[in-house]
Amino acid sequence: MVGRRNTKLQELLTEFGYTHAQLADEVNQVAERLFGTPAQCTDRHVRRWISGDVQWPWLRYLLPLQEIFGRSPESMGFTPRRTSRVPVLAPRPAAAPVKEHHPVRRREFIAVGLATVLGLDGIPVQGRLGITDVERIRAIVPALYRHDHQLGGGALHDVAAEALRRVQQALNQCSYGERVERLLYSAMGDLAASAGWFAYDAGRQEEAGRLYSQALQSGMLAADGMLQARVWSNLAMQARLHGRDQEALRIGRAAVGTRQAKNDPWLMTLLHCRQAVGYARTGERIRAERSLARAEKAYDRVQGQPAAWLSFLTPAEIAGLAGAAHHALGKYDRAEQLTADALAMLEPRFERNRVYYTAQRAQALLDGGRVEQAAAAAGTAVGLAGRVQSERVRDKVSALRHQMRRHAHVSTVADFLEQTRPRGA
Template identity: 70%
Template sequence: MTKQRNAQLDALITEFGFSHQALADEVNQTAERMFGEPTLCTDRHVRRWISGDVQWPWSQYLLPLQSIFGRSAEAMGFVPRKSSRVPAPPRKPAETRDTSSWGRREFIGAGLVATLGLDGIPVNGRLGATDVERIRKVVPTLYRHDHALGGGALHGIAVHALQRVHHALDRCSYGDRMGRALYAAAGDLAASAGWFAYDAGHQEAATKLYNRALQAGILAGDGMLQARVWSNLAMQARFLQRHQEAVHIGRAAIESRQAKGNAWLMALLHCRQAVGHARMGDRVRAERSLARAETAYDRRSGQPPAWLSFLTAAELTGLAGAAHQALGRHGRAQDLTVAALDMLEPRFERNRVYYTAQHARALLDGGEIEQGVERAEQAFTLAGRVNSERIVGKLADLRGEARRFAHVPAAADFLERTQERRT
């Protein structure tokens, strides 16, 4: 068999934001969930698949790869031999299925693929209003699970859906008016996929997806979509410690005509600007942005789009707590974060972890060490239910803060208990 580079697999790895080693680790973890024991996949295996040295991997690698990317072996660029076949995954007794932490996330994620209706998107012919509606329904379906599962469980699914949509856009026909509607729907999906990638810790992939969403927004003439993407890019810049850039991007989003006409979006943008100003030490602008966020939130009407469904009074209060924490007002940050946690609905599992960790940090910074590490322990316990690298990073920062107080027995015990714990 002639050796040929597997460009399809290489493109998938880039699209999903994996390094060679990260994909090997994911294969091992997925295999452990499938077979009950890990494989010995390494970055060398991944390089050999890409180079074409191995054109049909062993089933112990192939089945996990199909699960990770949501594609058949051939769709990943592998070339079967005459005797090649993909065996069925091993059957596990129903009573042993793990519906907490990873098992729960993978089970729901696998079920989601079947409910998105992607098979109904044409691969040729003419696209119409029914197809626009089918694409638009994907995003609310994904977001119904995002708040509980985290972006790590949904990123790959969203990217796969987006690829199906762009395949149709490239190969089917449609008029100008329908084209704008299709690109608006595709942009909504791309922006959502970008958010899931961001939450999953795949920042390069998130940036590419945001740029794709921005391009779709321009093609669709959808200013609201463009403002949404600018908002997400500002949040990403702040996450990457580029605080001044985040404030400038956020200001551009606020000044857009579409944002000014949507109270839901304006409330979110002003809240995020408040945190940005606070991290730059600008108390006056932070307080002004918080006041404007409250005013905008009071003017909202109707229901928010799916991607803004997290924006509740609890979220605004929690973001206000984050701003005060950044300003060094630890007591006020504690009060606001506790209020946010009290108001938070049960469906927002990831945000409950996030604000529990925020409360712990405010307690530690305020000198209440024993209460802080107790709260931090709660955050670590809750975190096992979500798949979010942002949460992992926040908990790592929390441990780093607790190390400052390692001479306090409660902090020392906390550090020892969480040393080997996976979140």
Template identity: 50%
Template sequence: MDQQNNAVLQGLLRTFGFTHESLAVEVNRISDRIYGRPGQCTDREVRRWISGAVRWPTGRYLLPLTEIFERPPEAMGFVPRGKSSRLPVPPPRPPADREEETPVKRRAFLIASTATSVALALSIDDTPVRGRLSLADVDRITTTIGRLDTHFDAIGGGALLTVTTAYLTRLRDAVDGCTYGPRVEQGLHAAVSALYSAAGWAAHDADELDQARLHHAAALQSAILAGDKLGQARAWSDLAMQSRLEGRHREALQINRAALESRQARQDPRIAALLHSRLAIGNARAGDRPAAARSLLAAEAAHDKFASAAPAPPWLQFLDAAEISGLAAIAHQAMGRLPDAELATAQTLQLLPPAMRRNRVYYGVQLAELQLAQGDTERARTTAAAVDTTAVSNRRIADRLAAVQHTLTA
């Protein structure tokens, strides 16, 4: 049979930010944990997987790969060859380890392990903190932050809080310790703003709301320093959402309305759709149903213009028809229109792409909550049982799921 490149695996390396060398290092690290001795994977071995010269890796490397990319071998583009191509069973751990491994300890380990893996994959330590920076350095930093946003959509922000704050420290050191021209300075402040926004959402998922507010405020400050109108619109939108989460609904409405007056909101339909959707939720919680309905219609009208707009930046790629439907569901719920909210949430889950695991968990819990609120305990039980939070680090949504399960058992 002719040799065929494994385009799926090559795409996963690009999505997760791995080079051939860094993937080999990570495979060896996980192999050491699973088998108790370091692996011997090299960048040459990774190239053989991608070229198709090796269509089914040995078990020693296959288990680490399934853990790194969180999917079975076939979903990584590998092709089984008969009964010998089976996913091996991990060797048993010592009894003492099993006795000490409580769910809380295991979750903490997984979060720490994921954070370490992401930090290695993104190579955040490669960003220089001394010497002269060029626009090419700014491009690399911006690309790294975009990859971090992709990880957020896949696994949630709770596991990424330490990564984002560590990278923030490094970027601030670069701003203070390097030399550069005016255009590079502007790009650096824009990158720092984007990273502060990512850190704010990571803190949100970790249920650290005070920290989240500080990060969102810092994102706005850095965007102003950069003269970055898109970054400012993003920061205002996040601050409005933050105020709503803290129960300051009037403040959230004021921020949202001010953001909608910006030139960026008038020119970019994606920003407009996001702001109108969040304004609908704010109006609904303030008891202004007509205003909420007008905002929902405005969000849908903005969505209709997506096809003619410029490509979305990485942080806005989550905003699609599924997300707009999900935000509409939250507005309907706030207005007490539970059947409409349930229908919109179910539609969101149908539209969500597989890679958006964080949002799938979020809206899965929301659907169970809506079904429970309407007294449909059997469907709520089925929905809640189908929600898998193990691969997504979001303390707030995990607590909401626990509350649903507690009510069902009670």
């Protein structure tokens, strides 16, 4: 049965200057940017929406349409079914088509739509679980990490925590065999470790510690040594954040010694890089340099694609961590050079790391006495920082700005401080 023609959507296309094909392309681009995969929308879909043949599009189309037009589904002329889920987005004023979506809008959009895209409602809460259910749960973590690199943990930790809660509910209320049980604990631990990382990045350290403990317990119950080594690595980072460098090194050494690390060059590369930074912070130059060399040797052995949580480990990341180690050793020129190399190699998808390493380069320039160059780099870091929700990165940029105040007599620094002064300060 043909429904009533959707004149509101037709008017929006006219107002925004879209043809049917152009709107379909825009839906696909927004979906890919926000969810990691295109929506496979065509001009035929748009024609059916306007004709009224489809009165309520699938969510993979509806959410991008909301982002494009800044309207609720009803304001776009769609009629919900009784079973339809209506995502709520704060409306924005109608304007010309926006090809570059504002980062804040993008974060709001993901917070509303990601739980749906991840299929959290599809996780069973009763009945018997099988391998297919485990695979569906396993797919959550890679989807989350596709957004983590661009948005930061502040945009994702609540979604990850909700996913973890649903998996725990399934584990406690459903039935399953022994093999599925082990796989479930492994999947749940992977999700808990990821949620812990997002909380860590968002500055929620107490929550991160609790989630890491849960992930470690799940790893033990699943006999998943790789998961346990991953959690140890994250715990070492957290210890270092709190200034417990010796503890971080001890944890890192334990992780390096595991069979899983020895068998996985991706993991071994990361562990040696982080150990290098730890040794540098305690003034152990020879051990730091030895760890960097071992990291490079391990990276030479990597093949294929890493686990989702290690997808950030690229030559750019290795150079950036080497820069951090040299900075801790007081080798500021070398640190700046390595960090500049990291920024040059960094892929566009790693927005948070771009902010982080831009601030790291500015710090190296400042500590090396190149104050005017440091001010320019610091200004870039501040400008980029609004793109991500990472309290860890914000703290680094804020500390850098505070240190720049000692050089307020330099005109470029004075300009930087004035331009980046917090509102109301």
